[in-house]
Structures are given as structure tokens and as C-alpha cells.
Amino acid sequence: MFTGASQFALVGVLAVAGSPFAALTAALLLGLRNAFYGVSVAGIVRPSGLGRVLTAHFVIDETTAMAVAQTGRRAGRYAFWATGIGLCSMWNLGTLAGALIGRSINTSALGLDAAAPAIFLALLWPQLSRDRGLVVAVGAVVVALALVTVTPAGVPIIAAAGMAIGAGLLPVRQHQQERRPG
Amino acid sequence: MSTWVTVLVASLGCYGLKLIGVSLPESVLAHSRVQRIAALLPIAMLSALIVTDLFDSDRHYRADWHTLAGVAVGAVALWRGRSLLVVFVLAIATTALLRLLL
Numbered sequence: 001m002f003t004g005a006s007q008f009a010l011v012g013v014l015a016v017a018g019s020p021f022a023a024l025t026a027a028l029l030l031g032l033r034n035a036f037y038g039v040s041v042a043g044i045v046r047p048s049g050l051g052r053v054l055t056a057h058f059v060i061d062e063t064t065a066m067a068v069a070q071t072g073r074r075a076g077r078y079a080f081w082a083t084g085i086g087l088c089s090m091w092n093l094g095t096l097a098g099a100l101i102g103r104s105i106n107t108s109a110l111g112l113d114a115a116a117p118a119i120f121l122a123l124l125w126p127q128l129s130r131d132r133g134l135v136v137a138v139g140a141v142v143v144a145l146a147l148v149t150v151t152p153a154g155v156p157i158i159a160a161a162g163m164a165i166g167a168g169l170l171p172v173r174q175h176q177q178e179r180r181p182g
Numbered sequence: 183m184s185t186w187v188t189v190l191v192a193s194l195g196c197y198g199l200k201l202i203g204v205s206l207p208e209s210v211l212a213h214s215r216v217q218r219i220a221a222l223l224p225i226a227m228l229s230a231l232i233v234t235d236l237f238d239s240d241r242h243y244r245a246d247w248h249t250l251a252g253v254a255v256g257a258v259a260l261w262r263g264r265s266l267l268v269v270f271v272l273a274i275a276t277t278a279l280l281r282l283l284l
Contacts, residue, residue, distance in 0.1 A: 001193035003200075005224060010192050012231060016238070020188040024195070030227055031196035033220045038203015039211050047204060056201040111277030114252035117235040118273030121256060122266040124228040127221075136222050137229040144230035148238045156238075160230030161223055168219030 002088055003060050005123060006031040008116060013154035022154025029161045037064035044068065044076040058084030061123075132167050139163045248284075252277030 001007055006027040013023035038059045044067050047055040058080065067080035107113060128134050140160035147156040203211070211217070236253065237245050256273035264272075 001189070001196050003196050005228065006192065006196050009227065009231060010189070012235065014185060014188065016234075016240075020185075023188055024192050026227065027192040028195045028199070029223055031199045033224060034196070035199045035203035036211055036217060036220045038200050039206070039208050042204040043208070045204075052204055053201070056204045057197065059200040059203060109278060109281065111248070111252055111274035111279070111281065113246070114249045114256070114273040114277040115270060117232045117249070117253045118256040118269055119266065120228045120232045120235070121253060122260055122269045124225060124232070125260045127225050127228075130221060130225065132222065133225050136225050140226035140229035141233050144233040145237065148234055149241050149243060153234070153238070153241075156234055157227055157230045160226040164222035164226035165219050167226075168215060168222050172214070172218070 001027075002057060002091065003031050003034055004091075005061075005120075008119070009157065012116060013157065016153040018153030018155075022152065022158060026154055026157045026161075029158070033061075034059050037061070040064055040068055041080060044073055045080055046073075046077075055080075058088060060084075060087070062087055131172075136164055136167045139167070248277045248280045251280055 001010075009030050010023045010027040013026055014020070038056065041055065041059050041064055042052075045051075045055050063080050063084045066083040067076045070076040070079050105112070124137065128137060140163050143160050143163055144156040147159055151159075232253075236250060237243050252273040252275075255276040256269040259269045259272050
């Protein structure tokens, strides 16, 4: 799996002994946006055959953003592959290092318990400016806080996803639609 | 379901979603409502993940103020336009330092 938010969510739910199904659902819902990124990326990279299989693996927030930010298709394609190969190798080397030495580090003394929420916040921050973004975020916080003591781990996250679906289904006033991968 | 099966199924599922995206004709996913939902999903789920990370302790509300302070410093850094790496380092350093001193 190469899609950070899904990986963090999966690990996060499993780490607090949440059910595998809750963990799986959270990871897949967070990975859903990659399908939409894939459409944008396919338009720029135009992969075929085996290239499609490899292209798909590298479709994430960062590679899509880099690809669509370029002016010509050539530059976009270069940006996609450079970002994808660079990030994927560093990301997995980092994961391997964590898996190998993770147990021998005192995560609490190093303040690493603040790492996950801080990273989630950093991923969330630029998206709040999106139409309805702030409302959905506040709603999700309320839903999660309300459910956290009464439902199994992972369920508050999935219930919060329901907020997003509800907000997305509501009709839009004119001039508010935007088509930006985010 | 063992942890490894969960990891494998989730990996295949997440990869499958990407493959669908690069393979399907654009018109299939081009509905504005569907796109809006896909864009709002991470916002809602990341918000919920932050809340459960910070306040959930085995189905009881409990927060560690060192961690809260670290994340708050990270939030200030984000507000000042700092990058993810800076936010990450500031958050864990603040938490570690507070825990060491107080």
C-alpha cells in the first residue's frame, strides 16, 4: 500500500484494537480519492498496458498535485514519475527503518505520540479552504467525539465519513463548484 | 482476520481504487457530486482521526496535555504556513521537551 492517509488510518485503528473491518473500511474510504486523482493523472501520463499498472501505484496526493501543476504534458509526466519514484522509495525506506528499530525507541520520551495527530492536521489544513470543508471538519469532530466512548474503535472515523457523504450530496449553490484535485 | 490479512486486503483494495481511476473512461467518475464527496471524505476522516488520537483512551475521554500542547504548537506552525516536516518536528519536540521538564 502506498497512500499515506490510508496507511496511517489502518495502523491507527488496528493499534487501538479496533476491528479489522473498521480498519479496512477507513483505509479504503480514504483511498477512494486516488481513483479520482487517477483520472487526472491518466489524462497527463497517458499510460497503456504495463505502464498503467505502474502508474496506478504512484497515484497519490503529491504526485497528482505535481503533475497537474505543470504547464505542458511532457513536464507533467516528468513531474509525476520523478515525484512518484522519489517519494515511493524514501517512504518505504522510512517504513522499513521504523519497522526495524521501532521497538527499541521510547516513543513517549521522544514525543512521537504527537506525531500522528500533527501529521493528520498538516494533511487536513490545506483542504479546509475547500467549499464546505470547515463545516465538514467541525461536524466530523462532533460526530467522532460523540461516538468515541460508545462505539468500537474505528467506527467514529467511518461515521465521520458519513458526514462528508451527506455534505457532498447536498445541492450546491451556483458558482461554488470547483474542479481541483485535493 | 489476522493483521496481515487486513493489511493485504487493504493494500489490494487501495491499489485497485487507483487502477480503476487510471483505467476507467473519465465520464464514469466525472459527476460533480461524486467528486465533491471524494474531496470531502479526507477532510471528515482526518478530523475524526485527530480527535480520536487526542482524546480517546480505550473508550474513555482522556487527553495527555503534553501531546495536546505539541499538536497545538504544530497548528500554530501550520497557521504560519510552515511545511509538514517543520510541523512534525515542532510537535514531537514540544511534546518531548514538556514531558522531560514538567
